[in-house]
Amino acid sequence: MAEPIEKEISVPSPGKVAIPVLLTSPPTGVKHSGFALLLGPGAGGDEKTALLTAVADEVARQGHFCARYRAKVPNLGFRVSVCMRVMEHLFHPTKGIxxxxGCFLGGHSMGTRVAGTVAAQLAGGDTESEPAAAKKAPAAKGKKATVAPAKKRASSTTASVDSNFPADFVPGLVLYSYPLHTADNTKALRDQILLDIPSTTATLFVSGLKDNMCQPSIFAKVFKEMKSTPREVVQVTDADHGLGFGSSKPAQAKKEALAEAISEWTVAFMDEAISQRSEEGGSSMKTTAAGKKGGAGVGEVTKKKADLKKEADEWTVAVSTVA
Incomplete structure (x- = not known):
């Protein structure tokens, strides 16, 4: 099969510096699906991160466009505006080049928070990036200070999304290493973004069980409370926040093999979401993140364990699905 076509482009942003983007197109001769994937990097990464590159290549091979944007400023509101501008310029149903x-959204770490925020706001909801702390209002003389109710943060942490996209333009999210909390504070949860993802938006999570920014027991509670359906999480034994296993040569080979598997899971997830979208009164059969068919009914949770082998490496994944 011919290889995907990768091109560096600059997306103009009125009044601001142009946004660097890597656009990966399906190979010559491969029929386009009519759907794209837009990926955002983590706070310390960029559009050339190995995992995002691997995913982009595989997604394009299967007929979907994939774009990866650069966003160096670690500010959620700024990155939301970057994501929106790139999606509008490239993939808008009437104005895009x-x-x-439709366009799936995703990325790694901070890129996942951007994706969730955009999806919620496009669907007409509202979301916040962090839990807003209650603040004491200034007290008048002779009166006790009162505690002001917590308010959702303004544009310094979130950006309002232009509503000129169809409300259902984002059919699904692919979230790699969602940072549910910081490494040193498990109480300040970034759960509101996940809770605000619309029920009509399918969501795939891939997370390492040694991720110090997403404790499995805490994530399980948030996952259960989410509205998104279907939603699925693949938790990889021994993987860290970077979806790696250490710095040794065998660990690096294992990380590359996992990136290949994640790419395959992403394509399976996208294809199933597209198929379900086009069906009227479709079947309850769905594709799990491991790419196998299952018959989970609506609201039923299935838990599976599978050993995956890539070359000489293997790891265990636990797949939980809510259909």
């Missing part, structure tokens, strides 16, 4: 029927 590569118009699409």
């Amino acid at each position: 590569h118009p699409q029927k």
Whole structure:
């Protein structure tokens, strides 16, 4: 099969510096699906991160466009505006240079928070990036200070999304290493973004069980409370926040093999979400993140364990699905 076509482009942003983007197009001769994937990097990464590159290549091979944007400023509101501008310029159904029927959103770490925020706001909801702390209001003389109710943060942490996209333009999210909390504070949860993801938006999580920014027991509670359906999480034994296993040569090979598997899971998830979207009164059969068919009914939770082998390496994944 011919290889995907990768091109560096600059997306103009009125009044601001142009946004560097890597656009990966399906190989010549491969039929385009009409859907794209837009990926955002983590706070310390960029559009050339190995995992995002691997995913982009595999997604494009299967007929979907994939774009990866650069965003160096670690500010959620800024990154939301970057994501929106890139999606509008490239994939808007009537104005984009590569118009699409829909666009999946995702990325790694901070890129996942951006994706969730955009999805919620496009669907007409509202979301916040962090839990807003209650603040004491100034007290008048002779009166006790009162505690002001917590308010959702303004544009310093979030950006309002232009509503000129169809409300269902984002059919699904692929979230790699969602940072549910910081490494040193498990109480300040970034759960509101996940809770605000619309029920009509499918969501795939890939997380390492040694991720110090997403404690499994805490994530399980948030996952259960989410509205998004179907939603699925693949938790990889021994993987860390970077979805790696250490710095040794065998660990690096294992990380590359995992990136390949994540790419395959992402394509399976996208294809199933697209298929379900096009069906009227479709079947309850769905594709799990491991790419196998299952018959989970609506609201039923299935838990599976599977050993995956890539070359000489193997790891265990636990797949939980809510359909």
